[in-house]
Amino acid sequence: MFCIPYVKCLPLIALYGQLLLGLINGSFYALLSLGLAVIFGMLRVINFAHGALYMLGAFVSWWLSIAFGIPYWGALVLAPLAVGVVAVVIEKTMLHQMYRLDPLYGLLLTFGITQVIEGTFRYFYGASGQPYPPPAALSGPLNLGFMILPIYRGWVVLVSILACLGTWLLIERTRIGAYLRAATENPVLVQTFGINVPLMMTLTYAFGAALAGFAGVLAAPIYQVSPLMGTNLIIIVFAVVVAGGMGSILGAIVTGYILGLLEGLTKVFYPEASNIVIFVVMAIVLLLRPAGLFGRAA
Amino acid sequence: MIKAGFAGAALAALLATTAQAQIANNALKIGVLNDQSGVYADIGGKWSVEAAKMAVEDFGGTVLGAPIQILSADHQNKPDLASTIARQWYDVDKVAMITELTNSAVGLAVQALSAEKHKITINTGAASSDLTGKACEPYGFHWAYDTHALATGTGGYMTKQGGDTWFFLTADYAFGTSLQADTTAAVEAAGGKVLGAVRHPVNNSDFSSFLLQAQASKAKVVGLANAGLDTTNAIKQAAEFGIVAGGQKIAGLLYTTAEVHGLGLKAAQGSITTEGYYWDLDDKSREFGNRFMKRTGRMPNMVHAGTYSAVMQYLKAVQAVGSDDADKVAKKLHEMPVDDFFAKGGKVLPNGRMIHDMYLFQVKTPEESKGEWDLYKLLATVPGPQAYFTFQDSGCKLTN
Numbered sequence: 299m300f301c302i303p304y305v306k307c308l309p310l311i312a313l314y315g316q317l318l319l320g321l322i323n324g325s326f327y328a329l330l331s332l333g334l335a336v337i338f339g340m341l342r343v344i345n346f347a348h349g350a351l352y353m354l355g356a357f358v359s360w361w362l363s364i365a366f367g368i369p370y371w372g373a374l375v376l377a378p379l380a381v382g383v384v385a386v387v388i389e390k391t392m393l394h395q396m397y398r399l400d401p402l403y404g405l406l407l408t409f410g411i412t413q414v415i416e417g418t419f420r421y422f423y424g425a426s427g428q429p430y431p432p433p434a435a436l437s438g439p440l441n442l443g444f445m446i447l448p449i450y451r452g453w454v455v456l457v458s459i460l461a462c463l464g465t466w467l468l469i470e471r472t473r474i475g476a477y478l479r480a481a482t483e484n485p486v487l488v489q490t491f492g493i494n495v496p497l498m499m500t501l502t503y504a505f506g507a508a509l510a511g512f513a514g515v516l517a518a519p520i521y522q523v524s525p526l527m528g529t530n531l532i533i534i535v536f537a538v539v540v541a542g543g544m545g546s547i548l549g550a551i552v553t554g555y556i557l558g559l560l561e562g563l564t565k566v567f568y569p570e571a572s573n574i575v576i577f578v579v580m581a582i583v584l585l586l587r588p589a590g591l592f593g594r595a596a
Numbered sequence: 597m598i599k600a601g602f603a604g605a606a607l608a609a610l611l612a613t614t615a616q617a618q619i620a621n622n623a624l625k626i627g628v629l630n631d632q633s634g635v636y637a638d639i640g641g642k643w644s645v646e647a648a649k650m651a652v653e654d655f656g657g658t659v660l661g662a663p664i665q666i667l668s669a670d671h672q673n674k675p676d677l678a679s680t681i682a683r684q685w686y687d688v689d690k691v692a693m694i695t696e697l698t699n700s701a702v703g704l705a706v707q708a709l710s711a712e713k714h715k716i717t718i719n720t721g722a723a724s725s726d727l728t729g730k731a732c733e734p735y736g737f738h739w740a741y742d743t744h745a746l747a748t749g750t751g752g753y754m755t756k757q758g759g760d761t762w763f764f765l766t767a768d769y770a771f772g773t774s775l776q777a778d779t780t781a782a783v784e785a786a787g788g789k790v791l792g793a794v795r796h797p798v799n800n801s802d803f804s805s806f807l808l809q810a811q812a813s814k815a816k817v818v819g820l821a822n823a824g825l826d827t828t829n830a831i832k833q834a835a836e837f838g839i840v841a842g843g844q845k846i847a848g849l850l851y852t853t854a855e856v857h858g859l860g861l862k863a864a865q866g867s868i869t870t871e872g873y874y875w876d877l878d879d880k881s882r883e884f885g886n887r888f889m890k891r892t893g894r895m896p897n898m899v900h901a902g903t904y905s906a907v908m909q910y911l912k913a914v915q916a917v918g919s920d921d922a923d924k925v926a927k928k929l930h931e932m933p934v935d936d937f938f939a940k941g942g943k944v945l946p947n948g949r950m951i952h953d954m955y956l957f958q959v960k961t962p963e964e965s966k967g968e969w970d971l972y973k974l975l976a977t978v979p980g981p982q983a984y985f986t987f988q989d990s991g992c993k994l995t996n
Contacts, residue, residue, distance in 0.1 A: 312808075312812055315808055316805055316808065319804045319805050319808065320805075322804070323802055323804075420633065420637065424637065424638045424641070424854075424858070424894075425633070425634070425635065425636075425637035425638045425641065425824070425825060426638040426639075426824070426825060426828055426854050426855055426857070426858030426859075427825065427828065427858050428858065429832075429858070429859055429860030429862065429863055431862065431863075432836070437836075438838070439836070439837060439838035439841070445808060446808075446811065446837050446838055446842070448836040448837055448838075450836065451804070451836070520802075520832075520833065520836065521801050521802075521829055521832070522825060522828045522829055522832060522858065522859070524825060524858075526634065526635070526799075526825060527801065530799060530801045531801070562805055565796075565805035565806065566805060566809070569768075569794050569795055569796055569797075569805075569806065570768050570795050570797070572796070572797060572800075572805075573797040573800065
């Protein structure tokens with residue numbers, strides 16, 4: 299038995315089940331906050347449109363399956379690409395003008411974009427959402443003995459970890475990543491070396507957005523594909539990024555998983571508080587370490 | 597002759613102005629206040645606004661010579677915001693009546709405020725039976741359904757069908773607790789037992805942890821005392837965890853055609869629900885359903901149909917008493933029987949509860965369904981007096 303005095307006791311086996319669920323939610327948080335961290339770290343833009351892009355990813359997969367009969371596996375590749383293209387349009391037409399300004403302008407712009415995208419989808423599709431079943435190969439539950447694990451959720455954890463790892467390697471360990479980091483520090487200098495910095499900025503934003511779209515495809519079989527799905531998540535993801543340290547890629551990933559686990563435990567021991575626990579942690583972290591868990595003090 | 601003509605004309609003019617004068621500010625304004633952008637935007641939302649407009653058009657657009665106007669606003673599920681809007685509507689815009697009011701926390705707040713201001717509310721969207729129970733008001737009416745009716749219908753039926761142990765997933769506010777309490781009473785009255793419950797925040801997208809707890813409880817029925825997007829997400833994820841495949845049953849306690857349609861029959865098939873209206877019940881309900889469909893692209897649920905019925909009945913009452921004076925109209929609303937496509941032989945109790953037949957439905961399988969909106973099979977009709985609290989049992993302290 300695992301007990302929190304005066305609150306609740308739980309058999310260890312049930313606790314493992316809940317921890318595993320926390321890990322699954324943590325995967326979504328990690329994947330989404332990773333995209334946000336990449337965009338903030340490289341472009342200094344607080345991308346409020348991240349939730350809308352995530353929702354867009356889910357809607358594109360639903361739409362691909364309804365209109366063209368393209369299954370989940372196709373959507374896994376095509377939907378992030380489509381979201382990336384949308385992001386290129388946003389960046390080229392509006393966002394690139396915000397880089398020289400205070401980050402608040404970027405935040406306001408992306409907030410406005412979110413309102414437009416979500417409002418449009420709500421107008422056409424309502425709030426109750428569209429059904430999107432998991433692919434046949436991954437549907438059904440798996441009895442682990444201590445809990446019933448839906449196979450699809452196991453897949454989500456696996457894919458998220460791979461995506462997180464891949465992104466981290468790309469930015470921290472490759473030449474492209476090095477250029478990108480250099481361009482953030484001193485764009486003018488990097489440009490004089492013959493590197494096309496504006497193009498890199500555009501691609502970075504598109505990449506961050508595609509990560510959100512990818513998370514959207516992963517989420518479509520779990521949550522109702524609804525115009526509201528991004529709104530629900532974006533605030534939590536912001537809290538994760540802030541607690542992890544704005545712009546820190548490793549911070550976003552690790553904090554995403556930790557807070558997912560913590561939220562999972564809260565859902566068992568004091569469910570009423572499960573939607574605020576992440577913000578409580580964020581507040582404590584900001585008090586003790588204003589730069590975030592993994593952030594470098596400016 | 598000419599004199600008599602003049603006198604007649606003068607009298608007619610006088611009558612016209614007095615009739616006009618009975619409607620304050622020369623226009624009768626009705627406010628539709630509900631969630632138009634959040635979790636409950638489909639259970640009511642802008643579709644309820646359309647239903648109210650249809651009622652006004654069908655009534656002829658004017659009452660006692662004054663034009664009828666519909667105002668609408670999104671309260672975003674915030675009782676404080678809803679109260680601010682209601683206050684402004686009453687004080688500045690001179691709104692005579694507010695209807696819909698989805699979200700019980702909002703419904704209770706606005707009903708209390710309206711009573712203070714001597715204004716009528718006809719709630720068609722919120723569920724809590726407290727609206728006509730311990731929180732009842734002389735100007736407050738509750739029209740389409742309530743937690744007691746849902747509990748008696750779905751809770752009573754499933755318990756008698758052998759689902760005699762329950763575990764609840766409950767939305768953590770006035771509505772959820774009220775629905776859980778009423779269902780618990782219905783389950784226990786039918787010989788069942790409640791094994792446990794977990795309260796979740798509203799607008800909670802991930803239900804896996806709660807579902808795992810429900811699964812571990814081994815209860816035969818998992819009761820969802822929530823609504824809107826929370827219900828659809830919980831049902832969708834219950835399928836993932838093999839809850840139904842494992843032998844447990846899901847009871848969506850507030851679950852309308854809007855949610856069933858959004859979820860799709862594949863995920864929703866076989867589940868039981870209680871509603872006060874379904875478009876495909878008879879000729880009259882079909883006629884309204886098809887007109888609503890033409891206008892909005894979707895079939896109405898009980899909240900939309902109930903809003904039409906409430907606005908229509910209110911206008912009839914104003915017409916009958918020749919005034920929009922809240923005391924007179926409220927008295928008339930209490931007396932007038934309700935007989936339309938929504939409620940057959942409906943009547944209003946002294947606590948403001950409009951009682952009418954409720955229907956117990958089972959969601960069709962994809963094979964049984966013949967069209968996009970062919971969603972329900974009728975299992976039973978629960979007569980109004982059985983579905984709702986009697987005035988004496990409601991807990992309402994108003995005197996007759």
